[in-house]
Amino acid sequence: MTTPTKLLPAPVIDETARLLTEHYVFPEIAGQLADLLQRRLAEGAYDVEGAEELARLVTADLQSVNGDRHLGLKYHADRVPPEQGAAALDSMRRDFGTSLGGAPRVELLDGGVAVVQLAPVLFPLDWAAEPLSAALTLASRARALIVDLRANRGGAPDTVAFVCSYLLDERTHLNTMYWRAGERSEQSWSLPHVPGARFGGSKPLYVLCSDSTFSAAEELAYDLQQLGRAVVVGEHTRGGAHPRDGWTVHPHLEATVPVGRAINPVSGTNWERVGVRPDIPCAAADSLDRAHALALARLAD
Template sequence: MARAVALLVSLLAFSNAVHCAFSPTLIMDMAKVLMDNYCTPSKLAGMEDAIETASSNTEILSIQDPNTLAGVLTDGVQNTIYDPRVKVTYEPDYVPAVPPPMPEIPPEQLAAVVKATVNVDVLEDNIAYLKIQHIIGEEMAQKIGPLLLEHVWSKVLPTSAMVLDLRYAVSGELSGIPYIVSYYTDAEPLIHIDSVYDRPSDSTTELWSMPTLLGQRYGSSKPLIILTSKNTVGVAEDVAYSLKNLKRATIVGENTAGGSVKIDKIKVGETDFYVSVPVAKSTNPISGKSWEVTGVAPDVEVNAEDALDAATEIIKLRAGIPATVKAAASLVSENYAFESIGEDVGQKLEALADSGEYKMISSRKELEEKLTADLAKLSADKCLKVRDNSPMMLPSDISPEMLIELIKVSFQTDVFENNIGYLRFDMFGEFNQIPVVAQIIVEQVWNKVVDTDAMIIDLRNNAGGSINPIAGFSSYFFDADKEIVLDKLYDRPSGTTKDLVTLSELTGRRYGSKKSLLILTSGATAGAAEEFVYIMKNHGRAMIIGETTSGSCQPPKPFPVGDTSIILAIPTTHSDTAQGIAWEGAGIAPHIPVPAEAALDTAKGILNKHFSGQK
């Protein structure tokens, strides 16, 4: 009530002149028009009390110019109920428009009118293009239906996809909403499309899809793109919003105008002022919301002039998506490290493609994100995904000086009290110049810690990397007198198992098997780092301190998906043990569980206590 009173008081503040230019009841009459007709009465709470308060004011309106007064009244109403659709105008010559009855036009002339007002074309790749500027009602559609079928619908019906252009649609009839929506849905089951509340009659009309139509339906399976602009208004907005919420169409273009399903221009009392009032309100049964005022937001936002090109690109993308998803499913079935899981994931992913789960995809990025999400959900393996980048390799022409600096920043070393070595690195690298790199690492890193009496290897931030250095790195912590099988790796594509063994020859000196080795882990320790931790723990060579590792996977291999540029990362190898899964998906539990941030102090404390006991 306070807001409504404030509106009338602010408007009546102009009533100070001594000459009566307009009816003193103008504001109260205008308010009554709103009270009786505005589509959302809850926003007018307290208006009746405000009218009664204002009616006792005998001041006359002071603004002399009627158009200025109309502007002031418009601003006052819009700022009070926050609805830009409500407008006050001064129109002494206004004559309400009455739609003329449809004249009896010869069929050939009517056909020419239909051709001129509805733009229809068949674009490249069998894409229909249908441009509509006015959405006709059911009654009119029935009258000119045969002509529409002959000159418009017969051309687009055989196409494989459609672009419905509503960028210039500025008018329409309410009964046309279910009529046009029904052509893009199935006959059964009937669909509740919209509910429209009419304020003057205080009644709600439910709009449902139609069980029978003139001619064939376009159906619910072929791609449908609707083009919109900031000028798309009214009934066309309702059509776009309905088909969007039914997930039948993708909206491409600009946010629509935010109009109304019905706006009446109502005379204010006996004056020449009129109020344009939205008298009906649309509420979508799926979203529970309305497109009015805010407009219909596009699924793919582009400038209106670029919308058609964007739409055709989306349709072309969608045409290849089923084959792409099925190609991905086959790759997983044939190559995923765990055979039974891979086959199950492949079958379920293919079923998703057949079910239409991917039919509303609008960009390659969206396709990659959904494919990754579905693979993770079906496999419970976060490593099985669309690869977002290529593994980094050092350029072959890198200078020795640059290589030394890179290695220096990639490794961190220290020697603590009691001659305890500390080595941290956050990635197992893949190098082109293996002998050269190995020699530099020995000289710049390894030699700083190899002569310590115990070592702490910090892998808390090691995200994995290449599996290739694992055998060599592990070998430094075993003796050279015998070959040790570190792990057995099963390779799914070849169906073979390979022994991962210690190397007999290494660059630099070994640390050996006798000195204490502690490894720090966290929930971020992943991939190749987990394989190293697993080997050291499984062979009793190291004490693990920290948190359970990530439960990631052996480094996945890249697979191109079909003829696309999409690359699928598939784990093809797993640690082969008699007990089944070793660490993939489960992680490696530490011997001494502590928060990651406390792991280093815990390890130093254990070793310091050990060495102090020896003294």
């Protein structure tokens, strides 16, 4: 039996404040948040028994200034590996093995309408290219396609571009990412060629969202919506447009800090805080039936 690591809040807060100052994509907000954390520490607000409670309190403070839902102090019941980003990768590896590589459902509905569910995340492309290609190629022969992102909580921007490449006919500018490191911008485009067959850019396409859809899954819905390629059906999404990195600041705590921000080439902005607004609002539980009905009506026309 291992002895629990004693919780000393000051080192956790000091390191989290340092990471904010050095890496947060909005430097002026980073300074405000670092000062807030130190003030709250001095007031005794973080004098708590456990790491889980400290994570809850610090996350609430980190998100209190600009509502950035990618900012946080994340608690892990298992010890967090010390390497940067390792905690997130460990969690994703477990999910990858139990979700058929991120495409747990491919189904053909009545009328030649296919459903491809992408969940629980959009895994790193070097993991996910093969299973996603298989799922999207299988669905390419359908008359209409429904992409289900209701249970997708985010993932890799490169994988967003890979999926979009199956749903468009031509190489298309999807997004631009501004990175704090080096103050540089990086454009994201759909691919000129894909393994397998494309569904293409002309047949009816619907994307299902819920109030749990987040981050890179929101980008996938938003990019396709802004291009006029897809009809988004379901609920307003959570609103997280800032890619983040994670750093271990305690054996059970990971500081997650956004290091970039998305800029859509059509809207000139992104879905941060506002979420993706559905074109056809309805309860998430009803969205598949609603999208199927819309697809059948469109095909009948």
